[in-house]
Amino acid sequence: MVMIALCSSLVGAVLGIRFRVQVLFPAVIFSLVTVATVAAFKGSAVSSAILAIIVSVTSLQIGYLGGLFTRFCMAASRAVSLRSVASTTARS
Numbered sequence: 001m002v003m004i005a006l007c008s009s010l011v012g013a014v015l016g017i018r019f020r021v022q023v024l025f026p027a028v029i030f031s032l033v034t035v036a037t038v039a040a041f042k043g044s045a046v047s048s049a050i051l052a053i054i055v056s057v058t059s060l061q062i063g064y065l066g067g068l069f070t071r072f073c074m075a076a077s078r079a080v081s082l083r084s085v086a087s088t089t090a091r092s
Contacts (some may be wrong), residue, residue, distance in 0.1 A: 001055055004035065007065030008056045014065020024064055031056045 008031060016025050035056045038047035 001052060004056050005059040008059035009066070012060040012063025012065075013067040013070065015060075016064040016069075017071050018067075027060060027064075028057050032061055047049055047054070 004046055011027070015027055036049060036055050039052060044052075047058075
């Protein structure tokens with residue numbers, strides 16, 4: 001279960017950095033189908049499969065939120081560095 005949470009949150013973080021929110025719905029569907037298929041092949045109980053799906057989808061969304069925060073921080077740091085460079089140049 002921990003491995004599912006870690007992998008899902010890392011995938012969500014990458015999606016949050018690179019894409020907009022529209023990619024989250026297909027990623028959730030893909031995650032749901034993947035976890036359900038693996039649980040069916042392993043012969044897991046339905047309750048543990050549902051719990052794994054919930055953990056996967058929640059971790060994906062939390063990772064996406066972390067990726068958005070990272071993208072915001074990177075953009076803010078670029079804006080500050082560009083502003084400081086622009087203020088130190090000589091005006092003619």
